[in-house]
Amino acid sequence: MSKYLVNKFLYTVDRDHELTERYREDPAGTVAWWEEEMAGRILNCIASETTTWLSFTDAERTALATHDHVALFELGAHPFLTLTLWIAMFERDFTEPLGMQLDYAEKLAHVRMPYPDITT
Amino acid sequence: MADLVAVLATTHHPFYYRTSQLPPDQAPPFAAEWISKIATYRETLTRARPDVLVMVGSDHFHQLWLDNMPQFLVGKAPMYDANWENEIREFGMPKLLLRGDEELSAYMLREGLDKGFDLAFSNELRIDHSITCPILTVRPDADLPIVPIYTNIFAPPLPRPERFVQLGRTIREIIESWPSHLRVAVIGSGHLSLELGGPRQFGPTGPDPEFDARAVEWISNGDIDGVLEHVTLDSLHGPGNATHGFMDFMLMMGVAGYQKADHADSLSLFHTMEAYFTWYPNPHLIDAPSTPGGRA
Numbered sequence: 197m198s199k200y201l202v203n204k205f206l207y208t209v210d211r212d213h214e215l216t217e218r219y220r221e222d223p224a225g226t227v228a229w230w231e232e233e234m235a236g237r238i239l240n241c242i243a244s245e246t247t248t249w250l251s252f253t254d255a256e257r258t259a260l261a262t263h264d265h266v267a268l269f270e271l272g273a274h275p276f277l278t279l280t281l282w283i284a285m286f287e288r289d290f291t292e293p294l295g296m297q298l299d300y301a302e303k304l305a306h307v308r309m310p311y312p313d314i315t316t
Numbered sequence: 317m318a319d320l321v322a323v324l325a326t327t328h329h330p331f332y333y334r335t336s337q338l339p340p341d342q343a344p345p346f347a348a349e350w351i352s353k354i355a356t357y358r359e360t361l362t363r364a365r366p367d368v369l370v371m372v373g374s375d376h377f378h379q380l381w382l383d384n385m386p387q388f389l390v391g392k393a394p395m396y397d398a399n400w401e402n403e404i405r406e407f408g409m410p411k412l413l414l415r416g417d418e419e420l421s422a423y424m425l426r427e428g429l430d431k432g433f434d435l436a437f438s439n440e441l442r443i444d445h446s447i448t449c450p451i452l453t454v455r456p457d458a459d460l461p462i463v464p465i466y467t468n469i470f471a472p473p474l475p476r477p478e479r480f481v482q483l484g485r486t487i488r489e490i491i492e493s494w495p496s497h498l499r500v501a502v503i504g505s506g507h508l509s510l511e512l513g514g515p516r517q518f519g520p521t522g523p524d525p526e527f528d529a530r531a532v533e534w535i536s537n538g539d540i541d542g543v544l545e546h547v548t549l550d551s552l553h554g555p556g557n558a559t560h561g562f563m564d565f566m567l568m569m570g571v572a573g574y575q576k577a578d579h580a581d582s583l584s585l586f587h588t589m590e591a592y593f594t595w596y597p598n599p600h601l602i603d604a605p606s607t608p609g610g611r612a
Contacts, residue, residue: 200382207377210402239383275513275557276470277377283406294586297518304515311514311557315472316382 199272200316201250205230205260206277208239210284220285224261231257266303272312318494321501321602322364323595325535325568326357328373328449328505329588330407337408346585353581353592354453360579360594361454363602364501368417369455370424370463370487372504372564373446374470378403386436387475388483390428391443391464392421398443398451412448417461420494424463427490433483441466450503467567469506469560476549480563481540484570488597499601502571506564508532508589509555516556518587524555528582528589531562535593536580540569565591572597 205227209215219226236246252260259267263285268278279300287296332354335347378400380386398412421437428435443464451458465487468474491500508531509524516523534543543566552559572595579594596602 203382207381211378211400213401213405239381269513274377274471277513279513279517280402280406284402294518300513301515301517301519307515310553313472 198251198253198256199314201235201252202256202260202268202271202273203277203316204235204239204250206273206281208234210277210281216281216284219281223263227252227257227261265300269304269307270312272314274314318491318496319499319601320488320491320597321366321499322361323568323572323597324357324361324450324454324501324503325565325572325591325593326450326453326503326505327507327588327590327592328446329585329590330403330409330445330449332449333410333452334408346583350583350585350590353583353590357579357581357592357594358454358456361501361503364596365499366460366501367498368420368463368500369460370420370465370491370500370502371443371447371450372465372467372487372502372567373444373450374467374506374561374564376444376446377470378444379442380466380468382471385468385471386466387468388433389436389438389441389466390421390424391416391441391462391466392418392425392437393439393441394418396441396443396462396464398448400442400444403445407445409445409448409452412443412451412458414443414451414458415461417463420463420491420496420500423494424465424487424490427493428486431486431489433486446505450505454503467564469563474549474560474563477547477552477563477566478544480567481544481570484567485573486570487567488571488573502568504564504568504571506568507558507561508565508591510558510561510588511556512558514557520586521584522556522587522589524559525584525589527555527559528584528591531565532580532582532589532591535565535569535591536577538569538572538575538577538595540566540574543569568593 290296396414399409508528509522511517511523577593581592583590
C-alpha cells in the first residue's frame with residue numbers, strides 16, 4: 197500500500213536539486229526528515245491540508261535510507277523514478293559513459309520476469 | 317474544413333539534441349548518420365507546410381502524478397513552457413516557450429468528449445521531452461502553434477492498446493471536421509522496445525530487436541490489425557519494462573489509418589531502436605501552394 201509514498205519520495209527528491217544533493221550526502225537523515233515533514237504534504241495543496249495516514253514500511257524505509265535500488269526495484273518502486281534519481285546522484289562517480297547505468301543494470305541481473313508489479 | 321497534411325510518428329531520444337551539438341571530433345561514431353536521418357525526416361514535415369501541430373506525447377512524471385493521473389489529457393493554453401530542470405540536468409536540453417492553438421484545443425476537447433473520450437485538460441501544462449524532442453528534430457525553429465495531447469503510458473493501470481488506436485482515429489476525425497482553413501500535422505512520439513531502471517537497460521541494442529523489427533513492419537505497412545492481434549497490455553512487458561510507450565505509436569497508426577508510410581526509417585543505437593515514419597493523408601496537398609491566410 198505504501199508504494200505510493202516511496203514513489204512520492206523519489207518524485208519530489210528527483211525534481212529538486214537541493215533535495216537531490218541532500219539525499220546523496222545523507223540518505224538516512226533525509227529519509228527520516230522527509231517522512232516526518234514532507235510525506236503528508238499533498239502536492240498542489242497548502243500545508244494545512246496535509247494527509248495523515250501515509251508512512252513507509254520498514255523495508256521501504258531501509259531501502260531508501262541505504263540507497264538500495266535493487267531492493268526498491270523488488271518492492272515495486274517505479275523504475276523510471278529510481279533510475280533518473282540515481283543518475284542525478286551517482287553518474288558523476290563513474291568515468292565511463294553509461295558506467296553508472298550499466299552498473300545499475302548489473303546489480304539487477306538476477307531479476308527475472310515477471311518483474312514486480314509497479315501499480316500503486 | 318482543416319487539411320490533415322502530415323502524420324509523423326517518431327521515437328524521442330533525449331540525447332539527440334546534445335549529440336547533434338557536439339563538434340565532429342567529440343561526437344560518437346553514430347552521430348553523423350543520426351543527424352543525416354533526422355535532416356531527411358525533418359524535410360518530410362517541411363514539405364507539408366503545416367500551420368499548426370497536434371503533438372502527442374507522454375509526461376514522464378514531471379507534472380502529471382499519481383495523486384491525479386489522467387489517461388488522456390489535452391493542453392488548452394495560449395503558451396507552453398517546456399523542458400524540466402531534471403531533463404536539462406540529465407540531457408542538456410534547452411528551455412523552450414511554445415505557442416498554443418487554443419481554438420483547436422477547445423474543439424478537440426468538445427468533440428473528443430462527445431465522441432466518447434473523457435479527456436482531461438490543463439490550462440497550465442509544462443511540456444517535457446516527449447514533445448520537445450520532436451520539436452527539436454523536425455521543427456527546430458519552434459515557430460508553429462501546438463495542441464499537446466498527453467497519454468498515460470507510464471503509471472498502471474493503463475488504457476489498453478485498442479483505446480490508443482481508437483483515440484488516434486478520433487483525433488483524425490476531429491481535425492478533419494474542424495471548421496478551419498488551416499493545415500494540420502499530427503506528430504506523435506513513443507518507444508519501440510525499451511527498458512529503463514531494470515536489468516536489461518542500456519545494452520548494445522534495444523532489449524528486444526525482434527520486437528523492434530516487427531514493430532517497424534507493422535507501422536510502415538499501416539498494419540493496424542496485425543499489431544492489435546499481437547500486442548496487448550500484458551505482452552508489452554516482454555520487450556522491456558518501458559515498452560508501453562509503443563502504444564503512442566499505435567495511437568499514431570490510428571491517426572494514419574490503413575496506409576503505408578510515405579517515409580519509414582530507423583536506426584539502431586546502443587540501447588534502443590530509433591524509428592521515424594511519415595504519412596501524407598492527402599498527397600495532392602504536398603508541395604502545393606501555401607494556404608491563403610495561413611498562420612505559419
